[in-house]
Amino acid sequence: MKITVVGAGNVGATLAQRLIEKDFADIALVDVVEGIPQGKALDLRQSANVLGFTHKLIGSNSYEVTAGSDIVVITAGIARKPGMTRDELIGINARIVREVVEKSLAVSSNAVFIIVTNPVDAMTYLALKVSGLPRERIFGLSGVLDGGRLAAFIAEELNVDARDVVPCVMGEHGGSMVVYPRFTTVKGMPLSVLADAAKQQALAERTVNGGAEIVGFLKTGSAFYAPSASVAHMVNAVVNDSGTRMNCAAYLDGEYGLSDVVLGVPVRLGRRGIEEIVELPLNDDELAALKASSEAVRKLIAALNL
Ligand SMILES: NC(=O)c1ccc[n+]([C@@H]2O[C@H](COP(=O)([O-])OP(=O)(O)OC[C@H]3O[C@@H](n4cnc5c(N)ncnc54)[C@H](O)[C@@H]3O)[C@@H](O)[C@H]2O)c1
Numbered sequence: 350m351k352i353t354v355v356g357a358g359n360v361g362a363t364l365a366q367r368l369i370e371k372d373f374a375d376i377a378l379v380d381v382v383e384g385i386p387q388g389k390a391l392d393l394r395q396s397a398n399v400l401g402f403t404h405k406l407i408g409s410n411s412y413e414v415t416a417g418s419d420i421v422v423i424t425a426g427i428a429r430k431p432g433m434t435r436d437e438l439i440g441i442n443a444r445i446v447r448e449v450v451e452k453s454l455a456v457s458s459n460a461v462f463i464i465v466t467n468p469v470d471a472m473t474y475l476a477l478k479v480s481g482l483p484r485e486r487i488f489g490l491s492g493v494l495d496g497g498r499l500a501a502f503i504a505e506e507l508n509v510d511a512r513d514v515v516p517c518v519m520g521e522h523g524g525s526m527v528v529y530p531r532f533t534t535v536k537g538m539p540l541s542v543l544a545d546a547a548k549q550q551a552l553a554e555r556t557v558n559g560g561a562e563i564v565g566f567l568k569t570g571s572a573f574y575a576p577s578a579s580v581a582h583m584v585n586a587v588v589n590d591s592g593t594r595m596n597c598a599a600y601l602d603g604e605y606g607l608s609d610v611v612l613g614v615p616v617r618l619g620r621r622g623i624e625e626i627v628e629l630p631l632n633d634d635e636l637a638a639l640k641a642s643s644e645a646v647r648k649l650i651a652a653l654n655l
C-alpha cells in the first residue's frame with residue numbers, strides 16, 4: 350500500500366505523521382517548496398526507532414516518488430487568513446489543484462483521490478472534471494471534520510462524552526453547511542430531543558463558524574490537527590476496505606434530488622473509494638436546506654469556468 354500526500358504544510362505534514370505512525374503504508378510527501386518535504390520526511394523518519402514503524406516515508410519536489418500510489422491526498426494550496434472566506438481561495442487554489450491532479454494521475458492512474466484544498470466542494474468537482482475519473486474515486490474532506498467539531502461542542506455543552514456523539518453535518522464545507530439535529534445522536538438519542546431549539550441553533554452556528562473560529566486564534570493559518578485526523582479516518586476506511594459510513598464531499602447524480610454538484614453527504618468508504626451514497630429520509634425543510642447549500646456550491650463551480 351502506498352499513499353501520497355501533496356502539500357507538506359500544516360495539514361499535509363501532520364497527516365503524513367499520523368499515517369506513518371499507523372504503519373500500514375509507504376508514504377510519499379510532495380511539495381513545491383524545495384527542502385520542505387525532504388526536511389519534514391527526514392525528521393519524521395528519525396522517529397521510527399522510538400515509535401517502531403517500519404514503512405518508508407520519502408519527501409520530494411518531484412512526482413516520480415509518488416508513482417503507483419493507491420491513495421493520493423491533495424492538501425496543496427493556500428489557507429485563508431482572518432476575515433477571509435474559503436471561497437476567496439478559489440482562483441489560486443484551482444490552478445494548484447488542477448496541476449496536482451494532472452501530475453499525480455499521470456503516475457498513479459489507479460489511485461483514489463481525497464481532496465482537502467479549499468473551497469473543497471468546488472475543488473473536488475474540479476478534480477473530477479480534470480481527471481475524468483469515476484465519481485467513486487474522488488471525494489473531499491468536509492463532514493468528518495465539521496461533524497467532529499459539532500461532536501466537540503455537544504460534548505462541552507451537554508457534558509457528554511464526544512465518543513458517544515454520532516454527528517450529522519451535510520452540504521457545503523462553507524457558510525451554507527447544514528447541521529441535522531434529528532440525525533445527530535448522543536448514545537442513540539437525537540440532538541433534536543436532547544437540546545431545546547435555541548441550544549441546537551447555537552451549536553449549529555458554532556459548527557458552521559468552526560473553521561473561522563480557529564483562523565481567528567491562529568492569525569497566520571487555519572486548523573490542521575482535527576483536519577488531518579479527519580483525513581486519516583477517511584484514509585483508514587479506504588486502506589482497510591471497512592465500508593465505514595461518514596460524511597464526505599461527493600459528486601451527486603440524482604441523490605437527494607440533486608445532480609452535477611459536489612456536496613457533503615453520508616457515504617460508505619472502502620477500497621475503491623465511495624462504495625455507496627447514503628440517502629437519509631430528510632423532511633421538506635431539511636431537504637430545502639441541502640438544496641440551498643447546493644446552490645452556493647454551484648455558484649463557486651460556475652466561477653471555475655470549466
Ligand atoms: N476541506 C477541509 O476541511 C480543510 C481543512 C483544513 C484545511 N483545508 C485547506 O487545505 C489547504 C492546505 O491547508 P494547510 O493549513 O496545510 O496550508 P499550508 O499553507 O500550511 O500548506 C499548504 C502547502 O501547499 C504547498 N503548495 C502550494 N502550491 C503547491 C503546488 N502547486 N504543489 C505542491 N504543493 C503546493 C505549499 O508550499 C504549502 O506547503 C488550504 O486550502 C486549506 O484551506 C481544508
Ligand SMILES: O=C(O)C[C@H](O)C(=O)O
Nearest residue numbers: 429435467560561571572
Ligand atoms: O477554515 C478553514 O479555512 C480551513 C478548513 O476548511 C477548516 O474548516 O478548518
